[in-house]
Structure formats: structure tokens, C-alpha cells
Amino acid sequence: MTYAAGAKDFTGTGDAYDRFMGRYSQLLAPAFADFCQVETGQRLLDVGCGPGAFTAVAADLLGPAAVVAVDPSPTFVAACRERHPDVDVREGAAEALPVDDASFDRAVAQLVIHFVTDPPRSAAEMRRAVRPGGLVGVCVWHGTEEMGLLHVVSQARAAVEPPSEPEVRPFGQEGELTALLAGAGLVDVEDAPLSVTVRYSGFEVLWSSLLEGIGPAGAYVASLGPDTRERYREALYDLTGHPAGDFTLSATALAARGRVPD
Template sequence: MTFDVAGDAYGRFMGRYSEPLGPVFADWVGVRRGERVLDVGCGPGALTSVLIDRVGVDHVAAVDPSPPFIESIRGRFPDLDVRMAPAEQLPFDDGLFDQTLAQLVVHFMQDPVTGLGEMARVTTRGGQVAACTWDLAGDRSPLAPLWSAVRRIDPGATDESYLPGAREGHLAELATEAGLLDVETAELSVTVTHPDFDEWWEPYMLGVGPAGDYVVSLDPTARDALREECRAGFPSQGPFEVTAVAWAIRGRA
């Protein structure tokens, strides 16, 4: 899936969760200064910025298939080696990177096994490949409040629990099938404070990803009903927290 939305729209929608997830993911992976690192499916740069801070822009490369995201990240990091391509066709030579990472990307790969295999191909022998995906099937993703409300109103709706890597153990299965060795798994979590319900809801109106597509596809009456169903699940006033959990894997190329 290629996101045909502006980078700032994605940032308002998912960046509020992916940005705090980036340091947690990089810590677990163990990115170290001196390593050459690739960010696959970089989006507007939530993880890329963390990698640049840790190893320097000259040691980071990034790739994404979305033209708006490429434009956004090039604007943020003009000296970054960033290229437009899908995970399944990485435009890099074999064994170029010490670490190759994909944050919240496997869900949207057209062929996850090929994509993870490509990540292994461009990683040096014995280097590390790592990925993380939201626990969409376990209702622990940042989108869980929205999709839970959708199912209560529209039980036949298709949510995102079917996506690759969305259920427990599936990301590790994909990594093993792609040929990664010594695959390890973990659960990573972030907690985000929202000042009020409207701040939480408004980004769903931007049409980002399957959840945003669903919301904007509704007629005004149905959309209002969904909004109120979501609102009922949160405190009536003041700030509230949303905790999101991601599955993570790391393995050797």
C-alpha cells in the first residue's frame, strides 16, 4: 500500500504514536554509532530522525514508495540518502548495511516475505534485520478504540486485524520464511496523552490508511454516529491516555 497523503497529515494521524515508538524500537534493536543503517518504509521520518540522531545522517539511508512522504523527508533532511521504492525492490547493493529496520511497514508490504528478504539481502552477512508492527489483531494498537467502535456499529466492517504481522507470532513467521536467522521477538509499547477527544478524533478525518479511508467513506450521519460511539469510550472531559503495543522481531541476515 502506498500512502497518497501529505507527510504532515500522516504525522498528525500516526506520527503521534510512531514518533515515541521510534526510540523504543531503536533501543531494542541496539542501533550503535558507526553502523550503516537503512530505514525501510521511512514515511515522513519518524524513525529516520532517531537513527540520524544516533549514528549521523551520513550513516543513514531511507526508502519509501510514497511520493508525498519522499518530498516530506527530503525537506526535513536535505543531506539524507533517501530513495523512492517499495520494500520488495530495494535500490541498494547486497550487504551494504549493518542494520536494516522497518517500523510499522510490514502491515502494508505487498509481499512481506519478499520485502523482509530484500531487507536481509541489503544487510551485511551477520548484520541485523528488525521490524515492528502494531498488535491490530489483539486490539492493542492505537487504532483499537476506533475499530472497536466500528465493530459495535457495523459488525460486518473489515478492520485491519487481517494485515500481515497483525497477530501474535505472525511477524516472526514471516521473518523466518524470509530466511532470517536467530529470530527474537518482543512487545514494545508507548503511551500517548491526548488533551481531549476532538484532538484524538480529528486526524481520522484526514483519510490516512485503512482507518481514515473507512471514516471518510461514511456519510455524515454514519460518521457522526461513529464519532459519538468513540466518544463514549473516553472520559467526558480532560486529557486521557492511549497505550499502544507493537510486535517486534530482530534476526540475522
């Protein structure tokens, strides 16, 4: 089953993260919550919460008091606390979650498991935090052209600076996340693609979000000299189809969930 969210225009709203990747993660969060079967009455742990895209959805569904959010970045912790003052937001790593054993019905990690230093340990920690019968869920962006934004920015980089070897995104291929959760001792492991579509009101909206230096793509653009940056911009413009006005980029995430044994 594919869980899909409609197009949404985030132009001119939010902070720098929201203008770049945040517009995708905000759309993905409701579909991921649906996939993880987040329902009223549960207690949920949001692992690697960032500025709070999934936290917002969880708090709406369950109430802020039923959500604990954890992130290792003090900057993201501060941003999440500011946006969600009634949520318990804690600083901590996925490999050593600052929570009690079996204290949640759901533990989820949206778009973070590929960034942690020890994914198997992080998956085991999420299992530890969830009561028997509860669910652990993880998702990452697809590692192919099915993640439109990351595909066009990586192709633009390849046009400017051909890579010495193919880019491989951790857990970006089908089956990798299910293997991770099964390896952590979870059962009834299932996976599904989650699709979203983001609308831009013009090419300059996309380009300006890259110039803010957010994430690996933004950092790369910020590192370029003027001439190389212009060649990158031209390549990106070509890859997005020379948009004269509104255009969309679709993105597919790979998601997996597993149940803590009774």
C-alpha cells in the first residue's frame, strides 16, 4: 500500500530548514503516523525529532502530554521546545535514549536512522523503550530518483563535479529497513512506500532554499565559487524542466514498522 499526501506550498513560511527539507518532512509526517498506526490513547517517543515536524502531528493526534521528543542537537531541541512548549523535549542520542524501558506504545524515527552513528543500536534502543505489543517505526527517503529533490540536487552536482563512484544513501533501498528492525528482535515487520508532493511557486524558491546552506546539498552549494555555483544553478534549472512558474517535485520515502514481542 502507498500512503500519499497532497501537494502543499510552503513558500515564504518557516525557518531555513522548513524552506528546504522541512516542507517535505511536514507533509510526510501524517502519512508516517498513519503507517505507524498512531492512535488516541497511546504514548509516543519521537526519536531524532529535529525541529518537530513529526512531533507536531503526534501532539495533535495524542495530545502534547503523551509525546516525548528526543534529539542530540541542542539547536533542534531548542527549536522543538519553542514550537511545542507542552511537549517533553529531551536532548539525547538515538543510541542511548534518555527514557525508561517499555514506557511507550510507539517509538518512531522519521528521516533520521540513516544519520545515526549506530543504526542497529538505535533500533534496539527504540525496541527497549516500547512495551510488548507496541510498534517501532522508521523511514528514510528512497535512494533513487523517486526522491525528486535529492535526485535533482545530486544530479546537478554530478554535472558540475562527476563523482568517482556512485552515491549510495544508507537504508535507501528496499528491504534494508525491514532487515534492521528484524535484527533488533521485532516481529511482524512490514514496509511500505510513503509518497508526498511539494509545490514550488517558481525555480527561485527552490534555488533560494539551497543558498541558505541547509543539509549536505546546501553546504555543497555554499562551498562553491561564483562560476561553479552558476554552472550548478544552470544544471539544476535544466533538471527541473525549465519551470516558468509553479512546478512540483514528488518524493517517496521507504518506511518499516515492527512489533515488540509479547
